[in-house]
Amino acid sequence: MAGFDIIKRGAQSGDTAWKEAMRWLRRRLPMGLYARSLLIVIIPMVLLQSVVAFVFMERHWQLVTQRLSAAVTNDIAAVIDLIEAMPSSDEATITRVARQRLNLNISIEPDEELPPPRPKPFFEILDQILSEEISDTIRRPFWIDTVGDSNLVEIRIKLGPERILRVYARRGQAYASNTHIFIVWMVGASLVLLAIAILFLRGQIRPILALAKAAESFGKGQKIDEFSPRGAEEVRRAGLAFIQMRERIERQIEQRTAMLTGVSHDLRTILTRFKLQLALAGDSADLENLNQDVEDMQSMLEGYLAFARGEAEEDVGDLKLHDLMNRLTLEAELHGKTVTTAIEGDDNVRVRPNAFTRLVANLASNAYRYAQTVHIDARHSSKWLTITVDDDGPGIPERSREDVFKPFFRLDEARNLDSSGTGLGLAIARDIARSHGGNVTLSDSSMGGLRAMVRVPA
Numbered sequence: 001m002a003g004f005d006i007i008k009r010g011a012q013s014g015d016t017a018w019k020e021a022m023r024w025l026r027r028r029l030p031m032g033l034y035a036r037s038l039l040i041v042i043i044p045m046v047l048l049q050s051v052v053a054f055v056f057m058e059r060h061w062q063l064v065t066q067r068l069s070a071a072v073t074n075d076i077a078a079v080i081d082l083i084e085a086m087p088s089s090d091e092a093t094i095t096r097v098a099r100q101r102l103n104l105n106i107s108i109e110p111d112e113e114l115p116p117p118r119p120k121p122f123f124e125i126l127d128q129i130l131s132e133e134i135s136d137t138i139r140r141p142f143w144i145d146t147v148g149d150s151n152l153v154e155i156r157i158k159l160g161p162e163r164i165l166r167v168y169a170r171r172g173q174a175y176a177s178n179t180h181i182f183i184v185w186m187v188g189a190s191l192v193l194l195a196i197a198i199l200f201l202r203g204q205i206r207p208i209l210a211l212a213k214a215a216e217s218f219g220k221g222q223k224i225d226e227f228s229p230r231g232a233e234e235v236r237r238a239g240l241a242f243i244q245m246r247e248r249i250e251r252q253i254e255q256r257t258a259m260l261t262g263v264s265h266d267l268r269t270i271l272t273r274f275k276l277q278l279a280l281a282g283d284s285a286d287l288e289n290l291n292q293d294v295e296d297m298q299s300m301l302e303g304y305l306a307f308a309r310g311e312a313e314e315d316v317g318d319l320k321l322h323d324l325m326n327r328l329t330l331e332a333e334l335h336g337k338t339v340t341t342a343i344e345g346d347d348n349v350r351v352r353p354n355a356f357t358r359l360v361a362n363l364a365s366n367a368y369r370y371a372q373t374v375h376i377d378a379r380h381s382s383k384w385l386t387i388t389v390d391d392d393g394p395g396i397p398e399r400s401r402e403d404v405f406k407p408f409f410r411l412d413e414a415r416n417l418d419s420s421g422t423g424l425g426l427a428i429a430r431d432i433a434r435s436h437g438g439n440v441t442l443s444d445s446s447m448g449g450l451r452a453m454v455r456v457p458a
Contacts, residue, residue: 034205041197045190056182065175066129072174073133075102076155076167080138083108083159105168114143114156114164126153126175146171207231211239218246219437264301271298319353321378327357328364328376335368345380349458351436356456359432360387362425363440363452367391371449385438385458393449401442405430429454 030036079102082094091108098104127146134142134155141158153174155167207230214227224246229239274294278287325341332339349356360376367374371393379386396404403409407427429452430440438456445451 033208034201037201037205038198041201042194045194049186049190052186053183062129065126066133069126069130069133069174070137072104072169073130073137075104076134076157076165077138078102079104079106079167080140080157080159080165083165103170103173107166108159109164109166110162111164114141114158117143118145126171130155130174204231204235207235207239211235211242215242216437267301268298271301315352316350317353318348319351319356321347321349321380324357324360325376325378328361331361331364332368332374337368337372337374339364339368339374339376341375342377343380344378347380349380349385351385351456352432355432356436359429359440359454360389362429363389363454366425367393367450367452370394373447375447380458383458385454385456387454389452389454390445390447391449392445392447395444395448395450396442404442405440 030039075098079094079098082097083091086094095106098106127144130144130146130153131142134144134157138157143156145154151171152168153171155169157165157167159165210227210230214224217224227239227243229236229243231239271294275291278291278294281287321343325343329339329341364374364376367389371391373392375388375390377388377390379388405426407424409427426440433440433454433456436456438454441453441455443451443453
């Protein structure tokens with residue numbers, strides 16, 4: 001049983017390590033479709049070239065070099081046999097035959113010892129193979145020099161106590177020196193193919209990026225520039241589906257706006273008649289409650305219509321954060337509250353000014369209503385605009401923080417709406433934030449109350 005537990009813990013630790021490795025890899029991989037598509041093309045090409053180059057180096061380059069080195073070594077061995085078999089007076093003839101027939105420049109020199117071995121170059125295949133061939137075939141003390149850019153390879157072989165055979169051979173006789181041509185052709189062809197792949201990928205990715213930009217703009221409630229489906233068949237189908245969806249949504253918004261306009265006109269007419277009849281009835285204590293009810297109905301009607309109509313028809317424009325903070329400060333003074341503000345980043349933001357002002361004002365008003373001290377912080381970075389409203393009020397229970405964004409939801413705790421409220425303030429705020437492509441979230445504040453955070457794309 002203990003062994004099973006050890007195996008189980010080992011498997012769990014292995015899974016954890018694998019998940020951590022995958023998370024590390026995902027964090028370092030590019031997120032864009034274009035970059036990932038390039039990786040899909042480049043990585044297999046690099047792997048294929050690596051395998052081909054390895055096989056070529058292992059099977060072709062090394063084999064050819066070994067055979068060439070063996071041929072040179074056999075020629076040198078034959079020259080040594082001739083030198084030992086023939087009298088010393090024929091050394092000139094042997095030298096001439098080696099130069100004319102074997103392409104070897106040789107000389108027999110009196111010497112006692114070979115030079116000290118030279119350091120072997122790193123990644124030099126010729127030095128290793130030629131040394132092995134001389135050791136296996138000639139089996140005499142030797143010294144070779146293959147280092148440098150010279151086209152010659154020098155070989156010294158000890159013939160006896162006082163004689164050394166010095167041989168100069170062309171590097172090409174013992175070494176496959178034209179191997180780089182294969183590498184150049186392989187890399188060059190890969191670069192050409194990669195350039196062609198990049199051109200084709202760019203042409204295929206551009207319609208997808210255009211579709212994503214159009215969908216993002218539509219999600220933020222912005223006007224979409226001329227967009228027409230292009231690219232592959234699947235991308236065209238997705239673009240056509242997006243256009244049809246956008247048209248259906250715009251028709252529904254137009255129908256809802258037209259219906260609400262008619263309802264608003266009719267209900268306001270009836271409320272105006274109520275007000276007129278109450279005014280003609282004179283001043284009476286019994287009519288004060290009716291007048292208040294009519295005012296409440298008017299306020300609730302305006303709130304309902306504002307929530308249903310939204311601010312989608314407003315165009316995107318510039319809004320100065322300092323002007324917004326000054327407006328919120330003045331509102332706090334009217335309520336007799338203490339407010340502090342802070343702005344970090346660019347003062348100008350691209351939003352729908354009236355809608356965004358209403359969004360932040362709703363959150364601030366909610367804080368003014370239930371708290372004495374409020375802090376509003378705005379941070380405008382290159383990607384996001386974040387506005388945080390902190391207060392020292394009673395807060396909202398965590399279990400109810402999502403429910404308060406539902407239309408007409410009313411809390412039974414301290415943040416319950418007063419008699420003139422409609423329960424639409426936070427719902428309208430979140431609706432406006434989402435129309436900008438962002439959201440509104442609630443959490444605990446460092447001041448002890450509630451924190452409302454607005455985060456929209458900058």
